[in-house]
Amino acid sequence: MEVKGMSSPPIDSNKIVVADAKLQLIGDGFAFTEGPAADKDGNVYFTDQPNNRIWKYDLNGKLSVFMENAGRANGLYFDEDGALIACADEQNQLWRIKDGAVEKLVIHYQDTLLNGPNDVWVASNGLIYFTDPYYQRDYWERKAPDLKVQALYLYKKNQQVIRLDEEFKRPNGIVGTADGRYLYVADIGDDKTYRYTIKKNGMLTKKRLFIPQGSDGMTIDTEGNLYLTGNGVSVYDKQARKIAHIDIPAKWTANVCFGGKDRNVLFITASDKVFTLKMRTKGVH
Structure with a gap:
């Protein structure tokens, strides 16, 4: 596995990126x-799904395997x-991993196998x-889904799984705001990203189209800017105005977070x- 630094292509905006900052390639040779x-x-943890591993990138810049046989996380x-x-x-399934032990939080929805939980926000x-495309x-x-819909779900600590919204072609990326007011969910199959208002009981209301662009993974910063992935990283402010695009020298940009x-x-x-x-911006702690 090669570890080195490299220059980035031109970045559209310096509003959110440190001046003269360059992309650093900190690892390659993964499967995906x-x-x-x-x-x-x-510290940042990430998955190499085809190789069934979770990796850790620590504050000292060291890469190490955090977990083998990681459930194809x-x-x-x-x-x-x-x-x-x-x-x-x-x-x-949906897992909770703590101190090397795995707790299986969700194994089905109403006795039916899920499609395949894809992205999650807590x-x-x-x-x-979590989304279930x-x-x-x-x-x-299996060669076909057991469920008829690809949906958005809520898991509560009493092991209750609630289907919140099934009006998607293929839901994927998901992230919420730090204050717990809004939830963003991307429908990568329909090239759209929606915003919901989160009610006090955790249920959702006021679904509206936020951006006519889908996303694989997503993150958000303390200013409320939303980062979408796919063809590089596209950044939108709270008013859904595109403020930056970061070109990534790879076939596909799958996901992103702040660390x-x-x-x-x-x-x-x-x-x-x-x-x-x-x-210049910071992610939510």
Whole structure:
């Protein structure tokens, strides 16, 4: 696995990126990288789904394998207790990983196998929101989904799984605001991203089209700017105005998060590579 620095192509806007900052290639040679998430200290964890591993990129710039046999984990997010919530789509489950132990939070929806949890966001009150699109995997025996819809779900600590919205072609990226007011969900199958208002009980209301652009993974900064992925990283402000685009030298940019001690390093998973970029903006702790 090669680890080195490299220059980035021109960046459209310096509003959010440190002046003269360059993309740093911190690792390549993976099969397909996904699901970056930062712990409370700013260490970043990400998945190499085809190789069934979760990796860790620590504050000293060291890459190490955090977990083998990781349930074919895709999207990741840390909860308030420091546990890693993982979309483990090998058996279409949602996992909670803490101190090396795996707790299977969700194994089905109303006794039916899920499509394959893909991306996840955990609110500060512990409520877990996740998307469940269907992507046929070569490690599955089944050749068709058990569920008729591809939907957005809410998991509550009493093991209750609630289907919140099934009006998608293929939901994917998901992230919420730090204040818990809004939830963004991308429909990558319809090239749209929606915004919901989160009610006090965790349910959603006031769904509206936010941007006519889909996304694989997503993140958000403390200013409320939304970062979408796919063809590089596109950044939109709270008024849905595009303020920046970051070109990434890879076939596909799958996901993104903020990491580092001060949460001002953008961590980018892109095909067989992972990059970092120093930002003016900061991610949510």
